[in-house]
Amino acid sequence: DRGRPETAAPPEPVKTPYAALVGRIESRLRFVTSVAFPGGPAFEVRVYDWIIGPRQEIRRFPLEGFATVEVVAGEVDITIDGVAAQRREGEHFVVPEGATLGLRVRPEAGHGDNLVSLHAVVMIRK
Numbered sequence: 700d701r702g703r704p705e706t707a708a709p710p711e712p713v714k715t716p717y718a719a720l721v722g723r724i725e726s727r728l729r730f731v732t733s734v735a736f737p738g739g740p741a742f743e744v745r746v747y748d749w750i751i752g753p754r755q756e757i758r759r760f761p762l763e764g765f766a767t768v769e770v771v772a773g774e775v776d777i778t779i780d781g782v783a784a785q786r787r788e789g790e791h792f793v794v795p796e797g798a799t800l801g802l803r804v805r806p807e808a809g810h811g812d813n814l815v816s817l818h819a820v821v822m823i824r825k
Contacts (some may be wrong), residue, residue, distance in 0.1 A: 713731055713745070715728060715745075716763065717749075719761075720757065720761075722752075723757065724751045724752065725749070725750040726747060726748075726749050728745060728746075729746040729747065729748055730744075730746040731743065731744070731745050732744050733825070734822075740824060740825075741824070741825040742764075742823060742824060743822075743823045743825060744820065744821070744822055744823075745763070745820075745821045745823065746818075746819070747818070747819045747821065748771075748816070748817070748818055748819075749816070749817040749818075749819065750814055750816050751775070751802060751804055751814065751815045751816075752804070752814060753804060753806075753812035753813055754804060754806070754812070755802070755803070755804045756801075756804070757801065757802045757803075759799055759800070759801065760800040760801065760802050762794055762800055762821060763821055763823045764796050764821050764822050765793075765795060765796040765821070766793070766800075766821045766822075767792075767793050767820050768791065768794065768818070768819040769790070769791050769817065769819070770786045770788055770789065770792075770815065770816075770817060771788065771816040771817060772788050772814065772815065772816040773787075773788065773804065773813050773815035773816060774786070774788070774805035775802055775803065775805060775815045775817075776802070776803040777792060777801065777802055778800070778801035778802075779792070779799070779800055780799055781799075785805070796822075796824070
């Protein structure tokens with residue numbers, strides 16, 4: 700029937716490794732696209748927003764590939780392959796592909812409960 704519009708199947712939901720952390724973090728996948736370079740590698744690029752609850756420590760934060768992360772709000776202790784650092788609002792850090800990332804939410808000075816908001820771009824090799 701030519702008068703009826705074709706209906707496309709809804710896209711399959713993108714699987715992420717953050718379901719296991721429900722209750723500790725809120726994860727929002729903002730954007731997904733594919734990028735390929737002529738004669739070079741192909742990547743799936745995912746943009747995430749993560750909100751990590753007060754007093755949370757995640758020793759092995761599951762990353763799917765190379766990541767660049769911005770601290771949008773709060774203070775967080777990070778450990779990348781055993782090297783520790785502190786990051787504050789407005790700062791960035793990079794996590795190489797295959798590296799182990801640990802996160803610990805720092806208590807805000809004078810306050811007991813601090814949330815950390817992170818914005819990340821993750822590149823996954825195809």
